Amino acid sequence: xxxxxxxxxxxxxxxxxxxxxxxxxxxxxxxxxxxxxxxxxxxxxxxxxxxxxxxxxxxxxxxxxxxxxxxxxxxxxxxxxxxxxxxxxxxxxxxxxxxxxxxxxxxxxxxxxxxxxxxxxxxxxxxxxxxxxxxxxxxxxxxxxxxxxxxxxxxxxxxxxxxxxxxxxxxxxxxxxxxxxxxxxxxxxxxxxxxxxxxxx
Numbered sequence: 491x492x493x494x495x496x497x498x499x500x501x502x503x504x505x506x507x508x509x510x511x512x513x514x515x516x517x518x519x520x521x522x523x524x525x526x527x528x529x530x531x532x533x534x535x536x537x538x539x540x541x542x543x544x545x546x547x548x549x550x551x552x553x554x555x556x557x558x559x560x561x562x563x564x565x566x567x568x569x570x571x572x573x574x575x576x577x578x579x580x581x582x583x584x585x586x587x588x589x590x591x592x593x594x595x596x597x598x599x600x601x602x603x604x605x606x607x608x609x610x611x612x613x614x615x616x617x618x619x620x621x622x623x624x625x626x627x628x629x630x631x632x633x634x635x636x637x638x639x640x641x642x643x644x645x646x647x648x649x650x651x652x653x654x655x656x657x658x659x660x661x662x663x664x665x666x667x668x669x670x671x672x673x674x675x676x677x678x679x680x681x682x683x684x685x686x687x688x689x690x691x
Contacts, residue, residue, distance in 0.1 A: 506647035511566045512543040517592035518568045525581040527574035590658045593651040600647030611637035
């Protein structure tokens with residue numbers, strides 16, 4: 491795929507990426523705040539403002555890897571101090587799973603939007619095959635109509651959030667290994683397994 495195709499993919503994927511990272515981190519911050527830890531609130535992270543949620547370096551990495559045709563890599567984080575929880579073990583699990591669960595909800599919303607776009611396009615007299623949408627998701631965009639672009643953006647939203655949920659869940663399962671338990675690296679939902687005493691999620 492040439493640079494032009496990668497750029498088109500980035501433009502189509504941007505809404506899903508911004509929403510996925512912003513809502514994921516907000517979910518962590520919101521649940522932590524409700525459970526007694528106001529660290530995220532004091533850091534200005536208890537918001538759905540992407541400018542305050544997205545990590546500049548992590549966002550640049552994501553854009554760069556897409557434009558270079560590499561496996562996508564990006565990140566964001568929310569500060570959490572588990573010492574502020576009344577029940578650190580239980581509450582840390584709740585905070586940890588909040589992010590991935592938000593991705594499940596987002597995937598469902600994007601799926602509903604995809605169905606709506608498909609019906610709207612059909613009502614307007616435009617037809618496109620599922621393979622056309624899959625080609626765009628696989629970074630081989632060939633957009634014949636704006637309807638196809640909208641459908642692809644929604645499909646990317648479904649795929650991205652599903653992938654983010656699966657990857658964070660796998661990270662948690664890997665942490666059953668004694669090696670991972672001893673490695674001081676935040677692994678998002680892996681906190682639900684190891685509950686290490688770190689300050690960011």
